[in-house]
Amino acid sequence: MTVFGKESHKNHDGVHFFNDEATGLRAIIAIHDTLLGPALGGTRLWTYQNEDEALTDVLRLSRGMTYKAACAGLSLGGGKTVILGPAPTDQEKRKQMFSAFGKAVESLSGSYITAEDVGTSVDDMVAVKKETSHVTGLPIEIGGSGDPSPFTAQGVFLGLQVAVKHQLKRKTLDDVKVLVQGIGHVGWSLIQKLRNAGASVVVTDINKEMVEKAVSELGCKACNADEWMLQDIDVYAPCALGGTLNSHTIPLLKCKVVAGAANNQLAKKEDALSLKRNGILYSPDYVINAGGLINVDLERNGSWNENLALEKVGKIAESLDEIFSRVEADDKLTTRQASAELARERLRAAAIRQDSNKNDW
Numbered sequence: 001m002t003v004f005g006k007e008s009h010k011n012h013d014g015v016h017f018f019n020d021e022a023t024g025l026r027a028i029i030a031i032h033d034t035l036l037g038p039a040l041g042g043t044r045l046w047t048y049q050n051e052d053e054a055l056t057d058v059l060r061l062s063r064g065m066t067y068k069a070a071c072a073g074l075s076l077g078g079g080k081t082v083i084l085g086p087a088p089t090d091q092e093k094r095k096q097m098f099s100a101f102g103k104a105v106e107s108l109s110g111s112y113i114t115a116e117d118v119g120t121s122v123d124d125m126v127a128v129k130k131e132t133s134h135v136t137g138l139p140i141e142i143g144g145s146g147d148p149s150p151f152t153a154q155g156v157f158l159g160l161q162v163a164v165k166h167q168l169k170r171k172t173l174d175d176v177k178v179l180v181q182g183i184g185h186v187g188w189s190l191i192q193k194l195r196n197a198g199a200s201v202v203v204t205d206i207n208k209e210m211v212e213k214a215v216s217e218l219g220c221k222a223c224n225a226d227e228w229m230l231q232d233i234d235v236y237a238p239c240a241l242g243g244t245l246n247s248h249t250i251p252l253l254k255c256k257v258v259a260g261a262a263n264n265q266l267a268k269k270e271d272a273l274s275l276k277r278n279g280i281l282y283s284p285d286y287v288i289n290a291g292g293l294i295n296v297d298l299e300r301n302g303s304w305n306e307n308l309a310l311e312k313v314g315k316i317a318e319s320l321d322e323i324f325s326r327v328e329a330d331d332k333l334t335t336r337q338a339s340a341e342l343a344r345e346r347l348r349a350a351a352i353r354q355d356s357n358k359n360d361w
């Protein structure tokens with residue numbers, strides 16, 4: 001397995017491997033950058049093809065968190081965890097594994113703070129809390145802010161509306177056709193908001209039960225998981241895993257807007273240019289999906305309440321508006337470049353304040 005030579009391993013502050021034979025925990029915590037503050041990023045539990053794939057994932061995700069926090073104006077750095085699945089099916093054993101993970105987080109002395117991500121839940125974070133205070137996304141009853149996903153969905157919903165306004169010149173989502181890929185914690189909440197706003201929604205997921213539920217309870221249409229890129233839609237909302245925008249899918253897309261929650265939606269950075277050339281407005285993932293991070297940051301500061309969280313999440317629409325306007329004013333610029341520049345401006349300012357010579361993110 002290559003570590004240092006990996007394209008995704010560039011300037012990480014630290015990458016930490018944990019192996020706890022007693023509970024079966026195999027985790028990688030990647031801390032990309034802590035200039036703006038401690039690295040905060042969720043824990044993904046996923047069954048990877050191999051360890052190399054898991055490492056690539058955590059390295060890309062942790063870098064994305066640095067950019068996400070910077071664009072959202074938060075005093076947080078970028079980090080992320082992947083736990084290599086499958087997880088124990090026995091609930092008691094699962095709790096023990098997450099407690100062991102809590103010890104791993106604690107060993108980093110607060111330079112990394114965790115939360116939920118794909119495959120992990122509020123209950124898992126409660127088990128982590130037994131061993132460390134460096135955990136967010138805890139239940140409201142014990143002083144937390146609950147599941148961050150509805151706040152992520154709210155940010156995506158607002159951002160999607162801004163993108164539709166810019167690209168389709170439509171003031172409302174009435175009859176706008178949206179494809180939501182991934183009906184999980186974020187996807188379900190987003191679909192509810194879209195349906196309430198009058199959008200017509202096509203859904204796809206590898207979990208057939210969730211597809212049936214979205215069709216019967218929320219009036220969605222369904223498409224096969226491997227045919228999503230052929231759908232006749234206005235907006236594609238990726239809310240499953242990353243890498244779905246690539247050289248194979250982009251030429252097939254019929255949508256005019258991409259606006260979704262998934263991290264690392266572009267397989268390669270060049271895909272941003274392909275989208276632009278194909279007349280598709282891409283809402284940069286780490287800008288539009290920052291709602292959950294904004295929410296857990298308030299929890300961490302001890303100032304969380306729902307109204308304040310919703311108010312702060314509303315700023316995502318303003319950031320996207322600025323990014324889309326910058327791109328409209330400069331024909332050569334992609335939205336990916338515009339958002340990366342926004343993040344780097346803030347990181348450079350922090351580096352100057354702290355007299356750091358770090359200048360390559």
Ligand code: NAD
Pocket residue numbers: 116117118119148149150152181182183184185186187204205206207210225239240241242261262263289290292293
């Ligand atoms: P989740 O695990 O609750 O849901 C993911 C869904 O995607 C599941 O229903 C799964 O079956 C489905 N899926 C997986 N592979 C698929 C495929 N190939 N085709 C179709 N569906 C597929 O996860 P979530 O918390 O809803 O997060 C969704 C995405 O948003 C992830 O990329 C996550 O990193 C990102 N994100 C989540 C949050 C948050 O607050 N939860 C915040 C920021 C970003």
